[in-house]
Amino acid sequence: MKRLSLVLILLFAGCDSSDSDESSSSLEIEGDKTLIFYNSNTQNQYVYFTETGEVQNLNLDSESNFYMPNKDRGTMFYWADEYTDGEVDEKVVMLKESFEGNISYQNLIYIGHFHDTELASHSPDEFAPENISEAKVNALIRLNDYLTEQKEIEGEISEALSEENETLCNFFVPFHEEHEETGEEEEHEEVPHFALSETGKLYIFTEEESGLQKIQAPVVLDGVTECSKSGSGITSSPEGVFIFSEETQKLYLVDAHGMDYHQHSQWSLSEFLPNSFEATQMIGFGLGEDANHTH
Numbered sequence: 001m002k003r004l005s006l007v008l009i010l011l012f013a014g015c016d017s018s019d020s021d022e023s024s025s026s027l028e029i030e031g032d033k034t035l036i037f038y039n040s041n042t043q044n045q046y047v048y049f050t051e052t053g054e055v056q057n058l059n060l061d062s063e064s065n066f067y068m069p070n071k072d073r074g075t076m077f078y079w080a081d082e083y084t085d086g087e088v089d090e091k092v093v094m095l096k097e098s099f100e101g102n103i104s105y106q107n108l109i110y111i112g113h114f115h116d117t118e119l120a121s122h123s124p125d126e127f128a129p130e131n132i133s134e135a136k137v138n139a140l141i142r143l144n145d146y147l148t149e150q151k152e153i154e155g156e157i158s159e160a161l162s163e164e165n166e167t168l169c170n171f172f173v174p175f176h177e178e179h180e181e182t183g184e185e186e187e188h189e190e191v192p193h194f195a196l197s198e199t200g201k202l203y204i205f206t207e208e209e210s211g212l213q214k215i216q217a218p219v220v221l222d223g224v225t226e227c228s229k230s231g232s233g234i235t236s237s238p239e240g241v242f243i244f245s246e247e248t249q250k251l252y253l254v255d256a257h258g259m260d261y262h263q264h265s266q267w268s269l270s271e272f273l274p275n276s277f278e279a280t281q282m283i284g285f286g287l288g289e290d291a292n293h294t295h
Contacts, residue, residue: 027053027272029253031238032286034119036092036112037269037279038076040230043068046273047119055273056119065110065121073097074109075230076283079146081113081139089113090285093143097230102144105132157195160205160212166197169227172234172241190215192261194241194254196234200224202243202254204261216260223248233282240264244282251282 029050036058038045045068047056058066068074079091094109105127112121127136158168172194190206192215197203201218224245231246240255253265269279 027267033235033237033242033284034114034286035235035242035251035282035284036076037233037244037273037277038068038074038094038281038283039278040073040075040097040280043071043073044277046277048272053272065123066112068094068109071109075099076233076281077147078235078283078285079111079143081142081146083142092283092285103140103147105129153193156212157193157205160193160214161195161197161203164197164203164214164218166199166201166203168195169198169200170196170229170232170234172236174236194234196227196232196243198227200227200245200247202241202261219254219261219263221245221248221252221254221263222266223250224252231280233284235282235284242282242284244279246278246280249278 027050031050033050035048035050036045037048043059045058045066047058048054049056058064059068061067062070073096074094075097077093077095079093081089081091083089091111091113093103093111095103096107096109099107105124108124108127110121110123112119114120125131127140153173154168154171157171161168174191193205193207193212195203195205197218201220203218204215205212206215207213221243224247226247227245233242233244235242237253237255239257240253240261243252243254244250245252249269251267251269252263254261255264256262257264269277273279
């Protein structure tokens with residue numbers, strides 16, 4: 001997995017930082033990831049930092065933009081926000097569950113990202129017509145461009161998965177680096193396209209001249225028999241992906257390290273989050289510099 005230096009360019013002003021209680025429960029997970037787990041039924045949400053084992057409750061401060069109990073049911077969307085100079089700032093976008101079409105302040109709940117090592121957030125009011133700045137206008141354009149790109153990728157993967165008599169549940173495609181001077185893609189192994197089917201299997205495709213091609217047998221996750229987009233999560237790991245299943249309330253690590261992709265590890269959420277908490281969704285992104293990011 002490629003690693004890039006991630007410089008957070010702060011185009012937004014007035015970010016609200018998370019003011020949350022913390023606990024620690026290390027799972028000895030390799031890599032520096034931030035995983036946000038959310039329950040759309042209870043509105044509870046927790047952040048887990050893999051490097052330190054720290055856990056944060058995002059719903060403690062009712063004045064925080066992260067606070068969800070008094071807001072519409074949400075759905076989380078990962079945004080690799082690429083600026084004009086090529087730098088990428090990873091963000092989590094909480095949208096209203098009823099969201100359709102383009103993203104505007106009317107269907108935003110919050111946007112979260114890191115200011116250095118502190119998780120901060122922006123409210124939809126910052127993007128309302130009476131308040132919006134030129135920087136935030138450009139941010140919304142980038143966000144909707146990214147959403148369009150993801151829909152195109154989703155369509156390609158759905159078509160490839162249909163040839164396996166499967167229906168797409170969720171997907172993930174790692175970021176690929178380009179040379180700054182030539183703009184040409186760096187010589188590297190084919191970028192894997194990870195696709196979760198509605199039967200809970202993980203398919204891996206690579207892009208060939210003829211289209212996406214399956215590279216191995218699907219990975220079967222222990223105990224997983226079904227998957228829905230609103231009941232799952234998939235994000236990068238150093239050599240593969242982390243997968244969350246609402247059905248099993250488990251986090252899975254699938255990686256290759258010199259062989260076919262396979263289930264390497266699994267953890268119940270109760271091993272590192274409050275025992276009474278159950279999640280419906282998970283999203284993941286890097287923390288600070290040298291973070292993995294996706295496209």
